[in-house]
Amino acid sequence: MKTQFSILLLSILLYSCSSDTTKKNINDSNIISNEKINTVRSTVNPDAIKTYEETVKSFETTDNFNVSVFETNQTFNYLIKISYKQLNVTDTLHVPDFSSMPSVDIIKGDSIRPSCVIGFYDNDKNFKVSKLIYFKDKNLKIKVLKYYAVYSK
Numbered sequence: 001m002k003t004q005f006s007i008l009l010l011s012i013l014l015y016s017c018s019s020d021t022t023k024k025n026i027n028d029s030n031i032i033s034n035e036k037i038n039t040v041r042s043t044v045n046p047d048a049i050k051t052y053e054e055t056v057k058s059f060e061t062t063d064n065f066n067v068s069v070f071e072t073n074q075t076f077n078y079l080i081k082i083s084y085k086q087l088n089v090t091d092t093l094h095v096p097d098f099s100s101m102p103s104v105d106i107i108k109g110d111s112i113r114p115s116c117v118i119g120f121y122d123n124d125k126n127f128k129v130s131k132l133i134y135f136k137d138k139n140l141k142i143k144v145l146k147y148y149a150v151y152s153k
Contacts, residue, residue, distance in 0.1 A: 037075060037097060045071045048081075052106040054114040056084075056135075065114035067133055069093065069104050078104055080118060082133055087140050093130060095120045096150040109134060117145070 048068035056063045063085050070079040080091040095102040100123055107127070109115025115134035119127050132143045 037099060037101060039075050039097075041071060041073050041075050044073055049078075050104055050106045052108070052116040054108070054116070056114050065116075065135065067106055067116050067118070069106065069118065076102055080131075080133075082140065082142075084114065084135055084140060089140055089142075091131070091133075091142055093118055093120075096148045098123045098150060112136060 048070055050069045052065075052067045054065040056065055065084045066082070068081045070081065072079055076095045076097055078093040078095070080093055082089045082091065093104065095104065103121040105119060105121065105127060107117050107119070109117055109132060112132075112134045115132060117129050118131045118133065119129040122128055128148060129145045130148070132141075132145050134141055134143075
């Protein structure tokens with residue numbers, strides 16, 4: 001019995017340590033190779049890499065809803081700056097390491113005004129939603145839409 005267990009354990013260990021560099025998609029998850037991207041940026045762009053702006057007109061005022069994404073010194077982390085109705089808020093976005101340089105984007109939200117969705121593109125250029133930013137009931141809200149994780153095989 002111990003021998004069978006040892007063989008099974010050894011087989012699992014050898015299989016999990018294999019250096020297979022293929023990429024497979026399983027539903028919304030990605031399995032990728034062990035290739036590494038430097039986790040620290042050599043230069044950080046001080047300007048916003050993506051910006052979303054929406055003008056909101058009401059009976060009394062006209063306000064601008066602004067959301068900008070900035071690089072940080074960490075390759076897979078971004079700073080989000082939000083401003084609306086004299087509110088200035090910051091948040092962060094973490095992009096999984098797909099073994100390629102991350103690509104972040106901001107798109108218009110569907111039904112809530114004002115709103116936008118921040119996400120990123122995977123290796124197949126599919127947009128992955130991450131956070132919904134919107135203003136409702138006199139409050140600025142940030143809702144995490146999906147969590148993502150990447151593991152190496």
